[in-house]
Amino acid sequence: MLDSKVASRYAKSLLDLGIEQKALExxxxxxxxxxxxxxxxPDFITLLKSPIVRGDKKKAIITEVFYSSFSSEITKAFxxxxxxxxxxxxxxxxxxxxxxxxxxHHNIKIAKVTTAIPLSAEQKQSIxxxxxxxxxxxxxxEEVVNKDIIGGLILRVEDKQLxxxxxxxxxxxxxxxxxxxxIKEF
Numbered sequence: 001m002l003d004s005k006v007a008s009r010y011a012k013s014l015l016d017l018g019i020e021q022k023a024l025e026x027x028x029x030x031x032x033x034x035x036x037x038x039x040x041x042p043d044f045i046t047l048l049k050s051p052i053v054r055g056d057k058k059k060a061i062i063t064e065v066f067y068s069s070f071s072s073e074i075t076k077a078f079x080x081x082x083x084x085x086x087x088x089x090x091x092x093x094x095x096x097x098x099x100x101x102x103x104x105h106h107n108i109k110i111a112k113v114t115t116a117i118p119l120s121a122e123q124k125q126s127i128x129x130x131x132x133x134x135x136x137x138x139x140x141x142e143e144v145v146n147k148d149i150i151g152g153l154i155l156r157v158e159d160k161q162l163x164x165x166x167x168x169x170x171x172x173x174x175x176x177x178x179x180x181x182x183i184k185e186f
Contacts, residue, residue: 007093008101014078014094015101026072028102033069034095049089059083062091109137114144114154114165131157 014031018024038045047053047061062079070076082088103110111131113119119127128139135157149165156162 003090003093004097006087007090008097010082010087010090010094011097011101014074014098015105017074017078019105021074023072023074024102024105027075028099029071030066030069030075031095031098031102033066034091035099037065038092038095045092048091055083055086055088058088062088103140107137109135109139109157110142111139112142112144112156114146114149114156116145116147116149116151116166118145119143127153127155131155 014027015024018027044065048058062083066079067076079091082091082094087094102108111127113127124141124143128141131139139157149167150170151166152164152169154161154163154165154168
C-alpha cells in the first residue's frame with residue numbers, strides 16, 4: 001500500500017514535469033516500454049525488488065536494458081533519481097501509475113469488452129461509436145475472449161458494466177423459473 005502511494009507521487013511528479021517540459025509523448029513511450037518489459041519478464045521485477053542484488057548492479061542492468069531505447073533525456077534523469085533514492089523496486093509501479101495519470105490527463109478511457117469469439121474491426125468500431133454516445137472521452141478498446149459467456153458481450157467502462165452475455169441471460173431465466181409461483185404443490 002505504501003509503495004503504491006509512493007509510486008503514484010513519483011508518477012505525478014513525472015507527469016507534471018512532462019507537461020512543463022512539453023515532453024509527455026516521449027515520456028509515455030518510455031513508461032510504456034518499461035511496463036512492456038516488466039510484463040513480459042516477471043523476473044525483471046523480481047530482480048528490481050531483490051535486496052540481495054546491489055544497487056550498482058541494478059543500475060547497470062537498467063542502463064543496459066532501457067537507456068538506448070528511451071525517447072527522452074527526462075526519463076533517464078528520472079531513473080537516475082529513482083536509483084539514487086533506492087526506489088528501483090517500485091519502478092514498474094511508477095510506470096503503471098504514470099500511464100494511468102497520462103490517460104486521465106488526456107481523457108482516455110479503457111473499455112474492456114469480453115466476447116465468446118474475437119470481434120471484427122467493424123464490430124470494434126461500432127462498440128466504440130456506441131460508447132462515445134455516452135462517454136465524452138477517447139476510448140481504448142481492450143478485447144478479451146472468454147468462451148464461457150457462450151455469446152453476446154460484457155462491456156466494462158471504468159465502474160460501469162453492461163452484461164449482455166448469453167450466460168447471464170440463461171442465469172436470469174433460471175432464477176425466474178426458480179421463483180415460479182405457479183408450481184403445483186401436492
